[in-house]
Amino acid sequence: MPIARILFPLPLPEPFDYAVPEGLDVQEGAYVAAPLGKYERLGVVQEMLPDSAGDGRKLKFVSELYPTPPMSRPMREFIQWAARYTVSHPGHVLGMALRSRGGLVPSPTETVYSLTGATPARVTEARTKLIDAARELGPQSASVLSEAAGVSSGVVKGLADAGVLRAESIATDLPFESPLADLPGATLTDEQAEAAQALKSAVATRAFETFLLDGVTGSGKTEVYFEAIAEALKTDADAQILVLLPEIALTQAILSRFESRFGAKPAPWHSGLSDKERRRTWREVAHGRARIVIGARSALFLPYRQLKLIIIDEEHDGSYKQEDGVTYHARDMAVMRAKLEEAVVVLASATPALETMVNAESGRYQRLKLSARPGASRLPDVDLVDLRRAPPERNHWLSPHLIHAMQETFAAGEQTLLFLNRRGYAPLVICKSCGERLKTPGTENWLTEHRYTGRLVCHVTGYSIPKPKTCPHCGAADSLMGVGPGVERVAEEVRTLMPEARIEIFSSDTAQGGEATRGIVDRMEQGEIDVLIGTQIVAKGHNFPNLTLVGVVDADSGMKGGDLRAGERTYQLLSQVAGRAGRAERPGRALVQTYAPDNPAMLALADNNRDGFLQIERDVRAELGLPPFGRLAAMILSAPSAQMVDEIALQIVQQAPNGEGIEVFGPAPAPIAVLRGRHRRRFLVKSPKNIDLSAYMAAWIARLKLPNPVRMSVDIDPYSFL
Incomplete structure (x- = not known):
């Protein structure tokens, strides 16, 4: 009988061979179930082998074939390629393709009831209410109809038995409507x-x-x-x-x-x-x-x-x-x-x-x-506000220049967007008595104060606690103070400056779910918000016709740290957020508050000189051999103690393969050196562009035998340096 080579969505080194029983039409790409250890596991057939491949072998049988079209060959090849490139198990990548296993079987069904047109022999108030609900709502389940009518579900059964309601089984997962290609599009320039x-x-x-x-x-x-x-x-x-x-x-x-x-x-x-x-x-x-x-x-x-x-x-x-x-x-x-x-x-x-x-x-x-916006709209003018010369008042975050522009915009009946890429009220909470900075247990991450909810939150791990009334370190009462601005704090300042303005915050805290997001976007589009204060969620894809002023509260925050793309990312984000202004007939402008107005990213933003800025970035990276002119990979080790991770890291570096042009930097503490109680060390590997860095990292990993408490992850072409 034919042999199926099955890949399972598990961290296993290779597919496993199974015999296909008679009557089961298994093809390459088929979704199947097969015994693996003590359990039946879902897998995908990577290859069908001839009958002779099973000669002399005692193989287990494929136990189930799912009624789903086989996974295409390009998709299977993509999974294998992605695994090699990311130095991952193919089963891990397959798991990403199988994230909704309920879709492998036909849609569940439910029973719905609709009116037949018949009249009940016995009319009661409850029956009348339910008939009215069925007429208004159309086919619905018994629970929906009875709840809408305010009667028990037994009334539904009684009317069904009397022939007044018709019961039918329908799929709960309906197909998506087919798109129409021939509908007219916009008039193009x-x-x-x-x-x-x-x-x-x-x-x-x-x-x-x-x-x-x-x-x-x-x-x-x-x-x-x-x-x-x-x-x-x-x-x-x-x-x-x-x-x-x-x-x-x-x-x-x-x-x-x-x-x-x-x-x-x-x-x-x-x-x-x-x-x-x-x-x-x-x-x-x-x-x-x-x-x-x-x-x-x-x-x-x-x-x-x-x-x-x-x-x-x-x-x-x-x-x-x-x-x-x-x-x-x-x-x-x-x-x-x-x-x-x-x-x-x-x-x-x-x-x-x-x-x-x-x-x-x-x-x-x-x-x-x-190169241009269609119609009358044009790109906004961008002005840099030098905070060294025109700083905000003490314990405030908006400069006099930006405040004046906001008030002018409000008086003209137009909208303002203030951008600050920090959620919550304050990014740091400190004790005024002892100087303790509140952190997430087992990490070096500062807790962010969220005043609206009264909680302190870690945006890296999700850890959250109510704001303590006393300092956990020294016990001083009412000594905890938020330091620095978040969007909530900026909103507080704007409410004081412009008490008549309608103000909302747009961040992942206030826009949880599609309905909340659509609500904020719709209110802004319809002119029901005067000042919108948001994080990077506001920077892309939104079109607010009456928005004419964008204010960037802290343009320098993205420039910190050792990220090789920090300048590029800052320019991209600020350019995107500035571009929200003036997208209709009214001209727009953007005011960017910065302590570094001479930074190349800031100068390029003010001059609308994107290509000039990219040329500077290109020259620097080409000289240093950094992406896209060279390649990088990161290896992160973590262990329960600093001593353990340091000892293992020194052993690992000695196992690094030799490679022409390849440089290994580290081990060094990762920028987030402690996370969830685990101490972290990082290697950075740099190579010329023509080197297969994935193969190099795979060869290095193959030499390693890590003790159980130590974890390792590899990132090819890292974008984050945490």
Whole structure:
């Protein structure tokens, strides 16, 4: 009998062989269950071997075949490639593709009741209420109908027995509506139309190609890639399109734009979905019925059957980097997945990453330029506010210049956005009596004060406690004081300065879930908010027509630390947030508060000289051999004690393979040296661009035997240096 080689979503070194019993039509890519140890495990058939492969072997049998179309060959190849590149077990990567196993079986069903048109022989008040509810609501479950009518579920059963209600079983996970490719899109400018035509031509050829859609904020990049989506839908009746966004909030905000353009909302995929929503999307993608998917980075690992177009919106955004578990960058993974699928990739941004720009200039990517906003809107003027010369008042955070501009904007009936990338009230809580800085137990992370909830929160680990009335260190009463500004503290200051203004905070604390996010965005769009104070959640993808002033409270915060991309990230974020202003007829302006107005990133922002700034970044990194002109990998070790992790780190460095041009730095304490009670040490490995750094790290790891308490993680092309 045939032999199936099955990969399980577990940290195992290789697939396992199983015999396929007669009557089970198992193919390559099939989703199956098979015994592994004491348990039945879900797996995917990587390869079918001939009958002879089982000669002389006592093999266990495949026990179940799931009624789901097989995983495509490009997807299986992508899983293997991603595992090699990230130095991970293939089973770990497979696990990312199997995050909603309820989607492997048909949708659950429920019984709903609808009116038949018959009249009950016996009429009661309860029956009348329930009939009225059924007429208003249409087919619903017994619990919904009885609750709406305010009667017991027994009334439903009685009317069903009397023939007044008809019971039928329906699927609870309904298919997504099919998008319509022929609905009219926006009227495009000549520049937009030229870019759209280039994308449409590439999609029509059904071959792999990567584009950089490089357009200033508000230039209509979304409308341009909508044309590519429409072309993909027209060209191939089975084509699937993936649109990746860096923030869940953006996913919620853009759904209505998709519905307007294509007559149906796309299938969503992100961490904010319920289990039911996730299994629905997974199942519809696996069966090829979800034509357009919009989601966060993990949507890249869904089992598409005919993936023909991938769009990475805000491709520069650091949120595309997955830091936990399998570490990967969704932008880079998307390009490889598209190559395997023979699909088109569109990388869209107003501030492309240096890596992307270098690829475009070398000819690997085709660059499409959108240099202006359509219509009367234009880019905002950006002015730097030198806080050394015009500082805020003591214990305040807004300079006189910014306050005056806000008051002028409010008087004119226009809106202001204040940007500060710090949640909560204060990023540090200190005891005025003994100087103790409150930290998360077992870490060096400061606790952030959230005054609205009265809690102290660690934004790294999620640890949270009510704010103590006394200092935990010295016992002094009422001595704990918040230091520095968060968005709540800035909001407090604005309320004092502008008591008549309508003020709201937009952060992950206030926008928890799609409804809350949509509520804030809708109120801002409709002019019901005068001053919106937000974190980076406000910086991308939102269009507020009456917003004419953007104020950056602390432009220097992103420049701290040893991140090689700190300047680039700061420029990108501030450019994006400044670009929220003046997106309609009224001109906009941005005021950027900084103590370092001579920093290249600040000067480029004020001069609107993105390319000049990137040239400076390019020259520095090229000279030092840093990405994208060289390669980096990080290895993080952690152990319960500093002594243990230091001893193991010294042993590990002695096992590092020799490699021409490869440099190993460390071990050194990681920037977050203690996390969740574990002490951390870091190695950084630097190599020339032409070196297979993944293979080098895999060879190094193969030499190591770590004691049980020690954990190790590897990050190829690190974006975070924590």
